[in-house]
Amino acid sequence: MSKTYERLEKYFKEVSAIAGARSLLGWDQETMMPPKGAKARAEQISVLSTMIHRKVVEVQVGDWISAAAEENLSETQAANVKAWKRDYEKATKLPESLVRELSKQTSLAQQDWARARQESSFSVFSPSLENIVLLCQQKAKCLGFESEPYDALLDTYEAHMTTKRFAQFADEVKAEVVPLFAAIQKSKVKPDSSFLQQTYPKAEQEKACRLIMKTFGLDLDACRLDTSTHPFCGGPATNDVRITTRYDEKELFQALYGVAHEAGHALYEQGFEEEYEGTPMAEAISLGIHESQSRLWENLVGRSKAFVHFFLPQLQTLFPNQLSQVKEEAFYAALNKVEASPIRVEADELTYNLHIVLRFELERALIADEMKVADLPHEWNARMKNYLGITPKNDAEGVLQDIHWSFGGFGYFPTYMLGNIYGSQMWKKIEQDIPSLKTDITAETLSTLLSWLRKNVHRRGRQYFAADLVENISGEPLSAKFFTSYLKEKFGALYEV
Amino acid sequence: MSKTYERLEKYFKEVSAIAGARSLLGWDQETMMPPKGAKARAEQISVLSTMIHRKVVEVQVGDWISAAAEENLSETQAANVKAWKRDYEKATKLPESLVRELSKQTSLAQQDWARARQESSFSVFSPSLENIVLLCQQKAKCLGFESEPYDALLDTYEAHMTTKRFAQFADEVKAEVVPLFAAIQKSKVKPDSSFLQQTYPKAEQEKACRLIMKTFGLDLDACRLDTSTHPFCGGPATNDVRITTRYDEKELFQALYGVAHEAGHALYEQGFEEEYEGTPMAEAISLGIHESQSRLWENLVGRSKAFVHFFLPQLQTLFPNQLSQVKEEAFYAALNKVEASPIRVEADELTYNLHIVLRFELERALIADEMKVADLPHEWNARMKNYLGITPKNDAEGVLQDIHWSFGGFGYFPTYMLGNIYGSQMWKKIEQDIPSLKTDITAETLSTLLSWLRKNVHRRGRQYFAADLVENISGEPLSAKFFTSYLKEKFGALYEV
Numbered sequence: 001m002s003k004t005y006e007r008l009e010k011y012f013k014e015v016s017a018i019a020g021a022r023s024l025l026g027w028d029q030e031t032m033m034p035p036k037g038a039k040a041r042a043e044q045i046s047v048l049s050t051m052i053h054r055k056v057v058e059v060q061v062g063d064w065i066s067a068a069a070e071e072n073l074s075e076t077q078a079a080n081v082k083a084w085k086r087d088y089e090k091a092t093k094l095p096e097s098l099v100r101e102l103s104k105q106t107s108l109a110q111q112d113w114a115r116a117r118q119e120s121s122f123s124v125f126s127p128s129l130e131n132i133v134l135l136c137q138q139k140a141k142c143l144g145f146e147s148e149p150y151d152a153l154l155d156t157y158e159a160h161m162t163t164k165r166f167a168q169f170a171d172e173v174k175a176e177v178v179p180l181f182a183a184i185q186k187s188k189v190k191p192d193s194s195f196l197q198q199t200y201p202k203a204e205q206e207k208a209c210r211l212i213m214k215t216f217g218l219d220l221d222a223c224r225l226d227t228s229t230h231p232f233c234g235g236p237a238t239n240d241v242r243i244t245t246r247y248d249e250k251e252l253f254q255a256l257y258g259v260a261h262e263a264g265h266a267l268y269e270q271g272f273e274e275e276y277e278g279t280p281m282a283e284a285i286s287l288g289i290h291e292s293q294s295r296l297w298e299n300l301v302g303r304s305k306a307f308v309h310f311f312l313p314q315l316q317t318l319f320p321n322q323l324s325q326v327k328e329e330a331f332y333a334a335l336n337k338v339e340a341s342p343i344r345v346e347a348d349e350l351t352y353n354l355h356i357v358l359r360f361e362l363e364r365a366l367i368a369d370e371m372k373v374a375d376l377p378h379e380w381n382a383r384m385k386n387y388l389g390i391t392p393k394n395d396a397e398g399v400l401q402d403i404h405w406s407f408g409g410f411g412y413f414p415t416y417m418l419g420n421i422y423g424s425q426m427w428k429k430i431e432q433d434i435p436s437l438k439t440d441i442t443a444e445t446l447s448t449l450l451s452w453l454r455k456n457v458h459r460r461g462r463q464y465f466a467a468d469l470v471e472n473i474s475g476e477p478l479s480a481k482f483f484t485s486y487l488k489e490k491f492g493a494l495y496e497v
Numbered sequence: 498m499s500k501t502y503e504r505l506e507k508y509f510k511e512v513s514a515i516a517g518a519r520s521l522l523g524w525d526q527e528t529m530m531p532p533k534g535a536k537a538r539a540e541q542i543s544v545l546s547t548m549i550h551r552k553v554v555e556v557q558v559g560d561w562i563s564a565a566a567e568e569n570l571s572e573t574q575a576a577n578v579k580a581w582k583r584d585y586e587k588a589t590k591l592p593e594s595l596v597r598e599l600s601k602q603t604s605l606a607q608q609d610w611a612r613a614r615q616e617s618s619f620s621v622f623s624p625s626l627e628n629i630v631l632l633c634q635q636k637a638k639c640l641g642f643e644s645e646p647y648d649a650l651l652d653t654y655e656a657h658m659t660t661k662r663f664a665q666f667a668d669e670v671k672a673e674v675v676p677l678f679a680a681i682q683k684s685k686v687k688p689d690s691s692f693l694q695q696t697y698p699k700a701e702q703e704k705a706c707r708l709i710m711k712t713f714g715l716d717l718d719a720c721r722l723d724t725s726t727h728p729f730c731g732g733p734a735t736n737d738v739r740i741t742t743r744y745d746e747k748e749l750f751q752a753l754y755g756v757a758h759e760a761g762h763a764l765y766e767q768g769f770e771e772e773y774e775g776t777p778m779a780e781a782i783s784l785g786i787h788e789s790q791s792r793l794w795e796n797l798v799g800r801s802k803a804f805v806h807f808f809l810p811q812l813q814t815l816f817p818n819q820l821s822q823v824k825e826e827a828f829y830a831a832l833n834k835v836e837a838s839p840i841r842v843e844a845d846e847l848t849y850n851l852h853i854v855l856r857f858e859l860e861r862a863l864i865a866d867e868m869k870v871a872d873l874p875h876e877w878n879a880r881m882k883n884y885l886g887i888t889p890k891n892d893a894e895g896v897l898q899d900i901h902w903s904f905g906g907f908g909y910f911p912t913y914m915l916g917n918i919y920g921s922q923m924w925k926k927i928e929q930d931i932p933s934l935k936t937d938i939t940a941e942t943l944s945t946l947l948s949w950l951r952k953n954v955h956r957r958g959r960q961y962f963a964a965d966l967v968e969n970i971s972g973e974p975l976s977a978k979f980f981t982s983y984l985k986e987k988f989g990a991l992y993e994v
Contacts (some may be wrong), residue, residue, distance in 0.1 A: 017544035020537060021518045025733075028521060032529070036719040037737030040517060040774060044733060047514035051548075222533040236522075236541060240534030277537060 004067040005077055011064070012084060013278035015055045020236035022048040027235060027242045030228040053099070056091045068085055074436070076281050079463040083280030086159070093142050101106030102135050106408045113406035119394035122377050129405060130373045133366050136410045140367065143158050150367045158286045158418060159466040163364060166414050169421055169480040170357045176484040177353055178387055183497040184338050185389070191333035191494075195326050202247045202354075204318040209245060209259040211314055216263045217450040231258040233265035233294075238277050241269045252319075253335065257298055264297030265290055267450065271458025281461035289466045291419025292426065293453070295375055299349050299420075300486075301449070306441035308332045336494055342384065342392040343401055346371040349489055354387040359402070363410050422470050424483035426457070429474045501564040502574055508561070509581060510775035512552045517733035519545040524732060524739045527725040550596070553588045573778050576960040580777030583656070590639050599632050603905045610903035617893035619874050626902060627870045630863050633907045637864065647864045650908030655783045655915060657962035660861060663911050666918055666977040667854045673981040674850055675884055680994040681835050681847075682886070688830035688991075692823050699744045701815040705757040706742060708811055713760045713794055714947040720763055728755040730762035730791075735774050738766045749816075750832065754795055761794030762787055764947065768955025778958035784909070786963045788916025789923065796917075797983075798847050798946070799922050803938035804830045833991055839881065839889040840898055847988055851884040853914040856899070860907050871942070919967050921980035923954070926971045 014496075025045050033041060055061075065085050073081065109128035116125035127317040140149035143156070150163045178393045209225060223235070228244035235242035243262035268290055272282035284290045301307055305328075312331050316323045323331075338348050344355040362379055365371035371379060380399040381391055392398030404412050405451055431437055440448050456473050463469075522542050530538060552558075562582050570578065598791060606625035613622035637646035640653070647660045706722060720732070725741035732739035740759035742751045769779035780785045798804055802825075809828050813820045820828075835845050841852040859876055862868035868876060877896040878888055889895030901909050928934055929947055938943050953970055958964075964975040986992075 013540075014544050016536075017541045018548075020541045021522055021545055024517055024521060024525060024541075028525065032721065034717075034719050034721055034737055036716065037734055040514075040734030040737060043510075043775075044514045044517050044521075047511050048518060051515075099784055219533065220531075225531065237534055237537030240531055240537060250895050274536075278540075 002071040004064050005071050008068050018052050023234050024236040031226040046318045061088055080279045102269045105131050110406045114291030117396050117400045122395040126373050126435045132408050136408055148368055150364045157411050158415050170360050171381045172480040173353050174357050184495045187495040187497050189495045191337045193334035196252055197323045199249050199253045205247050205255045208256055208318055212259050212265050215444055217446055219270055231262055233262040238272045238274055241266045260302040261294045261298040264294035268293040268458055271454050283461050283462050286466045287415035291415055292422035295419045296423040303335055305332055306323040309442045310444050340388040340390045342397045353417050356413050357470035358383045359413040421480050421483045424486045425470050425474050429480050499568040501561050502568050504562045505565050514773035515549050518572055518733050528723040558585055577776045580959045602628050607903045614893050614897045617891040619892040629905050633905055645865055647861045654908050655785045655912050669977040670850050671854050678780050681992045683931050684994050686991040686992045688834045689837050690831035693749055695819045696747045702744050702752045705815055707755055708793040709756050710760050712941055714943055716767055728759055730759040735769045735771055736761045757799040758791045758795040761791035765790040765955055768951050780959050782959050783963045784912035785915030788912055789919035792916045793920040801833055802829055803935045806939045807941050837885040837887045839894045851912050853910050855880045856910040918977050918980045921983045922971050925979050
């Protein structure tokens with residue numbers, strides 16, 4: 001008998017349906033909505049969010065969870081109850097007054113941030129940011145933590161990850177990547193990417209994007225590709241996933257590898273069992289695991305020599321004038337060109353990680369009251385100089401570039417690098433389990449890889465925490481060494497260092 | 498003091514935000530959703546619908562309405578409370594068991610109807626339809642009625658309209674249109690529409706559609722035009738209205754006048770005061786008034802000689818090869834060609850009304866238990882013969898053509914013809930109030946008309962019932978005579994009868 005479980009499942013499936021509707025409102029806002037629809041849309045999203053929150057924190061939910069946990073449950077059902085319990089406890093720990101205040105202050109802060117960025121003046125944003133830091137410290141206190149308040153914030157994006165553990169990864173990555181990058185800068189190898197300085201018509205770029213989606217194995221009857229200012233993956237259901245990209249006719253890789261990235265996210269979303277729709281068994285474990293899927297497809301597959309071997313001839317058919325003379329080696333080198341950039345979202349696969357380490361160090365110190373908001377620009381620029389050897393032209397290009405802090409997203413940035421770490425550790429096992437992997441990629445028989453991910457990652461829903469999943473898969477403790485080895489091997493070979 | 502009123506307004510604005518989200522789910526389903534998204538979408542729409550219903554019938558809502566009605570309210574606030582009261586009373590009269598049963602049976606019936614239509618076999622659908630008729634009779638009983646059960650059903654689509662009153666209109670229209678149509682069939686005037694038998698590329702058709710939207714005065718920053726199988730007007734907010742059309746390169750008028758029709762609906766939706774968003778003062782009075790706006794713009798404006806004078810040169814620029822030799826008179830005659838069709842949605846402006854009269858007579862008799870479901874095909878065909886002089890080839894082309902009965906929409910069809918009646922009576926007053934009307938249409942200065950409609954119709958929200966609004970505007974009792982006179986004058990002149 002699992003009568004309470006069934007009631008609970010029905011209840012949360014309703015919550016999930018509301019969340020699906022909210023997701024569509026968000027997607028439409030970025031892709032289809034006429035400009036004047038913004039005001040009503042904000043209200044609709046806010047009403048649905050409040051309803052979802054109220055439903056999760058209902059007193060009866062706590063009772064049902066306790067009762068259901070006593071019932072005779074299947075493994076899947078038990079995993080669902082565990083996840084619901086976690087969500088319920090997290091949500092009920094935050095007093096509604098704090099949730100409201102955070103929502104109000106972050107809404108104001110985002111306006112200040114946008115203005116500060118426009119005027120390239122950190123002081124326009126700093127009073128708001130001080131406010132947000134205080135509120136996030138309060139939030140951490142309410143949620144509770146073992147060692148330091150940042151633990152609680154990190155845990156909201158990456159369940160069960162601790163600051164200490166992530167800091168070790170950050171140190172390891174920094175210790176390997178900083179000297180590797182310095183060596184690359186001194187290398188005599190200078191990839192020639194001049195073929196990129198041409199016009200690549202949007203219509204053909206879009207064809208190439210759709211080819212990537214098809215090749216990676218997305219179910220095209222269960223997704224859409226559209227255009228938005230900031231590329232993202234969203235959508236209202238497992239069988240209705242929406243990805244976006246943006247096109248620049250002077251820039252070939254932006255749209256294509258944006259789609260490769262979002263397609264990785266979308267494969268994860270499509271990979272849940274449809275029968276579990278609306279339950280944690282059909283939900284992503286964490287942002288980090290989500291990112292492991294996007295980066296695995298974008299970088300480990302999409303930027304590999306094997307994929308270039310398959311992909312370049314296809315691109316040459318679409319862009320004969322621009323690419324027919326380009327050789328595989330040159331294309332691969334241009335695609336993987338390492339170059340210091342002050343802007344995170346424009347960084348290459350290698351230096352990207354230093355952007356994350358920098359942000360993590362700063363936000364950890366802020367939340368621990370070991371750094372003042374006023375010192376941020378200085379600390380930011382000092383680290384940029386140390387790690388990447390460059391100095392941002394101004395605050396807009398430096399400390400003001402990301403939206404995350406303005407919405408109170410302290411603890412979010414680490415998930416981007418965790419995606420690389422998780423993905424590389426999985427990849428090691430994938431290479432063992434699929435001996436034909438490289439040939440499969442070359443020959444576009446990527447279904448072996450997708451099947452592996454379906455079985456070992458996607459279909460498991462929220463059954464395990466991220467680190468446990470990766471450790472179960474690989475049989476080794478979670479470590480950054482797989483990722484740093486991969487970087488050293490790949491970029492060492494390319495730049496002969 | 499109006500403390501309870503404010504609570505009530507806040508509450509219903511939330512309900513309206515949920516309804517806006519549901520509306521977007523519906524629009525997306527018809528325009529953007531990938532095929533496999535259908536199952537989850539049905540669930541999302543169902544959950545949101547249930548939530549809306551539950552919120553409307555909450556016991557406290559009844560108490561708040563009673564308390565608010567005692568407060569010192571503005572005219573607008575009083576109108577809102579009156580409308581909420583009406584909605585609350587209607588919703589609470591239906592037991593949840595009946596709502597569930599109707600939802601279940603109509604869902605099954607729609608599948609049977611689709612199959613019956615495909616197989617062109619009424620008997621596949623008739624058992625379901627018998628069920629639906631019984632449930633609708635029960636629904637009428639729960640809602641209550643003065644003279645006959647059909648009153649209650651009609652009232653759900655057209656508040657305050659009675660069967661007896663509509664039957665008089667139907668009889669009048671029939672009495673005028675049947676002989677007029679017979680005379681037209683015998684007329685020696687035979688409009689030559691052979692120029693329509695050409696290819697009209699979709700891209701240019703779409704440009705023409707957008708020109709109509711702009712000319713009619715739609716705010717293009719507050720709406721969208723997309724493609725769907727069945728054209729409709731929807732959208733999540735006053736400043737976010739979505740219309741659709743469908744294109745057939747062998748058929749010029751379908752897309753264009755579909756857009757003219759939906760643009761009329763959209764102008765109504767955009768015409769509400771934004772400050773009243775989420776309250777009855779920013780809601781349509783009834784389906785009939787909505788249809789009055791769509792038909793007014795489609796027919797009284799769009800199919801008029803004055804509009805053809807403006808529009809044909811624009812079309813000739815878009816389609817020089819197809820239209821440069823076509824004269825205004827010939828275009829006008831082809832656009833207004835009268836021809837008996839067994840299919841309602843393909844009917845011309847004149848004979849369309851006979852399709853409605855036929856359906857009304859049949860559904861009124863069914864609900865009154867004066868006709869058996871089994872007799873429908875025979876009764877349908879007999880009336881088609883009597884009114885239009887034609888016999889459908891089969892059930893699919895006859896009694897099975899419309900979806901309405903399968904979803905339990907008894908009482909819906911009359912609103913289509915009421916739109917014509919309301920619109921014509923308004924038009925009489927518009928012609929008096931705007932002496933330059935015809936010249937304005939010719940010269941594309943349609944803003945005089947739109948301003949008139951904004952002030953006299955759109956901005957009034959649900960302040961009045963439909964007939965009262967039309968009577969207030971025109972200073973005369975609601976009557977079908979304005980409509981029949983218009984038809985006789987227009988088609989009498991065109992066909993010289």
